[in-house]
Amino acid sequence: MRPSTQQRLHRGIAWIILAGWGAFTIFLVLWVIMASLKSTRSLFGKPFEFPSSPAFINYSKVWVTSHFGEYFLNSLLVVTASVIGLLAVALPAAYVLSRGKFRGRKALLNFFIFGMGIPIPLLFIPLVVMLSEIGLIDTLTGLTLVYLSVSLPFTIYVLQGFFSSLPTDLESAAVIDGCSDWQVFWHVMLPLATPGAATVAILNFVGLWNEYQISLVLISAQENRTLSLGIYSLITSMQYSGGNWPGLFAGVTIVMVPTILIYIFLSDRMISGITMGGVK
Incomplete structure (x- = not known):
């Protein structure tokens, strides 16, 4: 037609x-x-002309003098640990919420959905108090735990929808063959859920890599800053140093490059995961 x-x-x-x-x-x-x-x-x-002699020294100054090398490692460590922890917690939880039959399953799923609607600024004071009580304020470990917690509702919600779209025939066959619930999840359903897991991993990595508000509230020590806080400190220092705009753009480029590369090389996998999770 x-x-x-x-x-x-x-x-x-x-x-x-x-x-x-x-x-x-x-x-x-x-x-x-x-x-x-x-x-x-x-x-x-000449803002729109190509540089006649590229000043790569701007990157070396930002990387060393402005400590962007340390900030890059901090961001990479925190975001990678957060994404791994998210997958370790969310994958089995989403599988149980999609396949399990127990009282309160619907209410528990709605609880996670409700968590997606809570504005992050409302959590600042409770987070500061809680992390101060357990001695994790202004630490990369505390920031990682917070990132994991605030990203968990969205991750479980997406993965639950993905698991619900998978056929039940393979599960039934595995149970008939004598597999336990854990074996069914680990050997049958988890390999099928790889596209969905890759999708939420990419989305969470990009979101947490560019996160600014939570790290600004929880991190104050220079050695614990992430890249987003590095950009903020660079802008602040420009007020007293005459304005190193090329250096600022070099810092922005350092922040952009990982997310751009992820979208270039993994966008097809992410799109396939989203579309597969939307088909019942």
Whole structure:
């Protein structure tokens, strides 16, 4: 059945909007990278020209002098540990909520859904008090636990929908063969859930990598700062150092590169995981 003229018009408008937005985004990313390779005078004098002699020293200064090397390692450690912990907790929990038959299952699932709607700023005071009581305030361990906690409702909700979309025939066959509930989950359902697990891992990694509010409240020591706090400290220092704009753009590029690479190389897997989880 051929699409009507109106459908083709709507599709064409949608493609134009998406193409325009994509081109604008690519332009901004390339301009930030280009600006990070200029001197301050060249940046303000000729903002849209390619640098004649790229100033890679801007990156070395930011990486060493502004401690972005330490911040990068902190972010990588905290975000990686948070994502691994999320998968370790959310995968079995989501499987039980999707397949288990027990009283209160629906209420428990609704409880996690409710947790997705709580504004993060409302948690600041309780988090500070709790972490201070257990001695984890201003530590990477405390920040990792908070990241894991606030990301858990969304992760369980997505994985529960994904597990619900998987066929039950393989489970039944495994039970008939004598597998326990844990063996069914580990050997049968978990391999099938790999696309969904990859999807939530990518989404959580990107979200936590760029997270700023929680780390600003919980982290104050310089040696524990993440990349987002490094950008903030760089902007603050510019008020007293004359404004190193190329250095700031170099820092922004360092923050952007990992997420851009993830989207470039893993976007197909993420999209397939989302679409598979939406099919019943």
